[in-house]
Amino acid sequence: MEHDNYVLEMKNIGKLYSGNRVLKDVTLRLRPGEIHAVLGENGAGKSTLMNILFGMPVIHTTGGHEGEILIDGKVVAIDSPFESMKLGIGMVHQEFMLIPGFTITENIKINREITRPNIASRIFGPALKSLDMEAMDSDARKALDTIGLNIEEWTKIAGMPVGYMQFVEIAREIDKADMKIIVFDEPTAVLTESEADALLKAMKVIADSGIAILFITHRLDEVMTIADNITVLRDGELVRTLAKTETNAFQLAELMVGRKVEKIVQDSSSMTKSEIAVSIRGLKVLMPGENVRQVDLDVFAGEIIGIGGLGGQGKIGIANGIMGLYPAAGQVSIFGKPLALSDTKAAYEAGLAFVSEDRRGVGLLLDSSIEINIAFTAMQMRNSFLHRLGPFSQLAYGKIRKHALKKIADLDIRCTGPMQLTRRLSGGNQQKVCIARALALDPKILFVSEPTRGIDVGAKKIVLETLVKLNRELGMTIIMTSSELAELRSICQRIAIICGGRVEGILSPDASDVDFGLMMAGDYHKFRGKEVV
Amino acid sequence: MKKLLSSALASFGFARLIIVAFLIVLVIGAAVLGIPLGPLLSNALVRTGMNGIFVLAMLPTIISGIGPNFGLPLGILCGLVGGLLAIELDMRGFPAFFLAVTVGIPLSATVGAIYGWLLNKVKGSEMMVSTYVGFSFVSLMNIGWIIMPFASPEMVWPIGRGLRVTISLADRFASVLDQFWAFQIFGVVVPTGLLLAFSLMCVLMWLFVRSKAGMAMKAVGDSRQFALASGINVDKYRLLSAVLSTVLGAVGIVVFSQSFTFLQLYEAPMGMGFPAAAAILIGGATVRRANILNVILGVFLFQSLLVVSLPVINKVIMVGGVAEIARIIVSNGIILYALAQVSRGD
Numbered sequence: 001m002e003h004d005n006y007v008l009e010m011k012n013i014g015k016l017y018s019g020n021r022v023l024k025d026v027t028l029r030l031r032p033g034e035i036h037a038v039l040g041e042n043g044a045g046k047s048t049l050m051n052i053l054f055g056m057p058v059i060h061t062t063g064g065h066e067g068e069i070l071i072d073g074k075v076v077a078i079d080s081p082f083e084s085m086k087l088g089i090g091m092v093h094q095e096f097m098l099i100p101g102f103t104i105t106e107n108i109k110i111n112r113e114i115t116r117p118n119i120a121s122r123i124f125g126p127a128l129k130s131l132d133m134e135a136m137d138s139d140a141r142k143a144l145d146t147i148g149l150n151i152e153e154w155t156k157i158a159g160m161p162v163g164y165m166q167f168v169e170i171a172r173e174i175d176k177a178d179m180k181i182i183v184f185d186e187p188t189a190v191l192t193e194s195e196a197d198a199l200l201k202a203m204k205v206i207a208d209s210g211i212a213i214l215f216i217t218h219r220l221d222e223v224m225t226i227a228d229n230i231t232v233l234r235d236g237e238l239v240r241t242l243a244k245t246e247t248n249a250f251q252l253a254e255l256m257v258g259r260k261v262e263k264i265v266q267d268s269s270s271m272t273k274s275e276i277a278v279s280i281r282g283l284k285v286l287m288p289g290e291n292v293r294q295v296d297l298d299v300f301a302g303e304i305i306g307i308g309g310l311g312g313q314g315k316i317g318i319a320n321g322i323m324g325l326y327p328a329a330g331q332v333s334i335f336g337k338p339l340a341l342s343d344t345k346a347a348y349e350a351g352l353a354f355v356s357e358d359r360r361g362v363g364l365l366l367d368s369s370i371e372i373n374i375a376f377t378a379m380q381m382r383n384s385f386l387h388r389l390g391p392f393s394q395l396a397y398g399k400i401r402k403h404a405l406k407k408i409a410d411l412d413i414r415c416t417g418p419m420q421l422t423r424r425l426s427g428g429n430q431q432k433v434c435i436a437r438a439l440a441l442d443p444k445i446l447f448v449s450e451p452t453r454g455i456d457v458g459a460k461k462i463v464l465e466t467l468v469k470l471n472r473e474l475g476m477t478i479i480m481t482s483s484e485l486a487e488l489r490s491i492c493q494r495i496a497i498i499c500g501g502r503v504e505g506i507l508s509p510d511a512s513d514v515d516f517g518l519m520m521a522g523d524y525h526k527f528r529g530k531e532v533v
Numbered sequence: 534m535k536k537l538l539s540s541a542l543a544s545f546g547f548a549r550l551i552i553v554a555f556l557i558v559l560v561i562g563a564a565v566l567g568i569p570l571g572p573l574l575s576n577a578l579v580r581t582g583m584n585g586i587f588v589l590a591m592l593p594t595i596i597s598g599i600g601p602n603f604g605l606p607l608g609i610l611c612g613l614v615g616g617l618l619a620i621e622l623d624m625r626g627f628p629a630f631f632l633a634v635t636v637g638i639p640l641s642a643t644v645g646a647i648y649g650w651l652l653n654k655v656k657g658s659e660m661m662v663s664t665y666v667g668f669s670f671v672s673l674m675n676i677g678w679i680i681m682p683f684a685s686p687e688m689v690w691p692i693g694r695g696l697r698v699t700i701s702l703a704d705r706f707a708s709v710l711d712q713f714w715a716f717q718i719f720g721v722v723v724p725t726g727l728l729l730a731f732s733l734m735c736v737l738m739w740l741f742v743r744s745k746a747g748m749a750m751k752a753v754g755d756s757r758q759f760a761l762a763s764g765i766n767v768d769k770y771r772l773l774s775a776v777l778s779t780v781l782g783a784v785g786i787v788v789f790s791q792s793f794t795f796l797q798l799y800e801a802p803m804g805m806g807f808p809a810a811a812a813i814l815i816g817g818a819t820v821r822r823a824n825i826l827n828v829i830l831g832v833f834l835f836q837s838l839l840v841v842s843l844p845v846i847n848k849v850i851m852v853g854g855v856a857e858i859a860r861i862i863v864s865n866g867i868i869l870y871a872l873a874q875v876s877r878g879d
């Protein structure tokens with residue numbers, strides 16, 4: 001039987017979250033010493049697969065998973081992270097799980113300390129045993145040497161460069177005895193190029209010692225550098241498992257992205273380049289997790305432009321920065337007039353409006369009614385929906401009600417009435433309320449972030465059609481940020497792909513899957529550039 | 534039917550149900566023990582009116598997200614200065630009352646602005662900080678009462694410098710509101726002027742909550758993120774709520790004092806924030822949400838409870854001071870209960 005060759009087999013793994021299928025029939029096999037890359041966009045099912053492997057509570061509290069997991073050919077039931085650790089599965093986290101005030105040794109050995117008995121421990125129990133620092137230091141040294149990190153083991157974590165912390169995480173995993181499989185979850189995301197190179201080398205060393213590595217990433221060049229085999233996931237399904245030798249970056253990019261595109265707008269080419277509505281130069285936005293480093297982009301009046309890219313690359317930060325919700329720097333002008341950044345009021349006065357990606361946190365007053373939500377921003381920024389008498393004002397409930405009823409009908413908001421609290425609405429209807437609130441401002445330019453995240457198919461269609469209608473009938477310029485490439489391609493005339501906080505390139509919605517894939521991975525210029533040379 | 538009943542019960546609140554039941558038991562007890570109910574109800578009405586504005590002062594800070602204003606003594610101290618000035622200027626009746634209010638408002642607005650600025654610096658621990666700011670200011674004013682250059686022999690210690698601990702308002706503006714249009718019905722004296730004053734403040738607050746600024750303040754309290762994204766200056770509205778609350782504290786103490794017929798200086802203002810916070814919480818508010826109805830219901834329930842429980846407990850247990858101890862246990866217990874609910878919210 002082939003079984004004996006695999007250290008890990010995940011067979012026909014499937015997972016449903018309250019009726020939503022996020023993983024379907026995924027099979028993954030790993031030999032000792034193999035580096036196996038798992039490639040996919042956000043939401044492709046990579047993290048769910050890893051959560052299953054680690055027995056994370058989120059899997060078991062939602063009804064477990066389908067399929068079986070075999071370690072060394074034996075079926076195992078991994079029902080807690082502790083169990084997975086016992087089976088020899090280790091993880092290098094994307095966010096560092098280190099204690100800043102502790103030394104490297106202490107971090108590596110935490111909860112696995114080497115101890116000696118003493119008088120107190122004999123009386124009061126093993127919790128009081130002395131630490132054998134020498135033995136621990138030498139173990140830590142060995143682990144650090146293995147991965148080639150030349151730093152003293154007694155250095156404290158606090159103040160260390162990020163790259164080193166990553167290595168300490170790895171050292172901790174390989175120091176564990178019986179480690180069979182280590183999962184690297186996008187380990188190079190926060191590293192500089194030279195650090196990333198060193199990390200890849202270290203991974204090779206670890207693999208050569210017989211430990212199997214699962215490498216989760218979306219960087220194609222890294223995959224092509226070190227992976228032996230590659231599994232591509234898309235929309236929770238296994239697209240294909242390939243050996244590196246039989247594929248190339250272009251094919252991987254295509255496999256990662258490719259899907260049917262249903263076009264709502266047919267005549268994207270007919271767009272004539274008109275006046276520039278928004279001109280962005282050197283935009284930097286400090287938004288944790290979505291930093292924008294240097295974005296230059298022109299948006300033409302009357303177009304729907306898409307901003308796409310993978311999560312964490314900064315696409316979300318652009319709209320948030322321009323609207324003044326996060327500290328931003330750079331030059332932005334609206335129809336030629338410079339816009340003050342970090343000033344939300346100024347943004348509204350310039351004719352902008354924003355539908356946030358964080359619907360429940362930023363987009364809605366959850367404990368207020370639909371009608372108040374819709375009217376609120378226009379009331380505050382434009383003094384609409386108010387009876388005014390000198391410095392005093394009172395809400396014009398009649399106007400608010402009338403307007404809300406019209407929007408409820410226009411956008412097909414399913415509710416018990418304009419008085420219903422937005423907390424009780426479904427995601428799709430909440431999104432429609434958010435859009436109605438932005439529209440109450442009569443914006444010239446509308447920023448929409450992740451408009452269809454977490455909403456059902458029917459609502460999705462209405463939301464997208466509404467955007468197209470606004471663009472067509474009112475000539476509204478729409479800047480739509482979305483992680484769903486297919487949706488951008490269905491309504492946008494141009495799509496800017498953001499990678500590493502910069503515009504990697506601008507594509508027409510009809511461009512090939514390969515180009516989209518390469519751009520999203522940030523490898524477009526690397527590979528396309530090479531071809532030209 | 535059962536479902537409907539339980540949802541009605543849930544919306545009224547379990548805690549309030551217990552308090553209402555307790556109140557009913559006490560009233561029946563009072564009737565059985567032969568305590569006349571007329572004076573009790575009169576008393577409850579007066580205490581509702583005299584404490585109502587303090588409770589109303591909790592509203593702006595709760596809706597702006599600061600939480601119950603435990604720093605209420607700040608406003609109270611400003612109002613007291615107004616009252617003292619009216620006596621110093623040898624004024625009587627309504628003019629004295631209105632002068633006290635007129636002096637108290639700008640003073641408390643200034644203090645409230647500084648207080649609001651401070652609260653903006655300590656977001657997240659406002660309740661703790663405001664409590665101790667209140668305490669500190671009371672202590673500071675203890676020195677103030679000694680060194681302020683008031684000279685009226687009615688207020689100053691006979692030996693020379695410094696204000697007395699309690700100053701009688703009997704010849705000044707005692708009961709000006711209580712007796713205004715007061716009438717008696719079924720043995721119950723209704724303090725019309727006092728209740729009108731409280732109602733007026735409630736109406737003003739109700740109008741404010743329905744204004745543009747009031748809506749913005751509510752949004753700031755409900756969701757800071759949402760308010761920011763709507764271009765609202767969050768700190769400005771938090772500061773405004775602290776000013777409003779402090780001003781209400783100042784007006785509140787003048788109204789309170791005319792019913793109480795004494796100005797109480799030194800340590801007395803220290804504990805006045807707590808019963809007010811307890812009352813609004815009994816009225817169904819949480820430390821994050823409140824409305825005018827919570828204020829009115831809360832102050833009436835809380836004060837009635839105290840008014841009825843004192844004579845009943847005194848009759849049942851013939852030991853001095855038990856009623857006072859019970860009052861403290863009830864009022865602090867309610868605050869404790871309400872604060873324990875905080876983490877469950879959101």
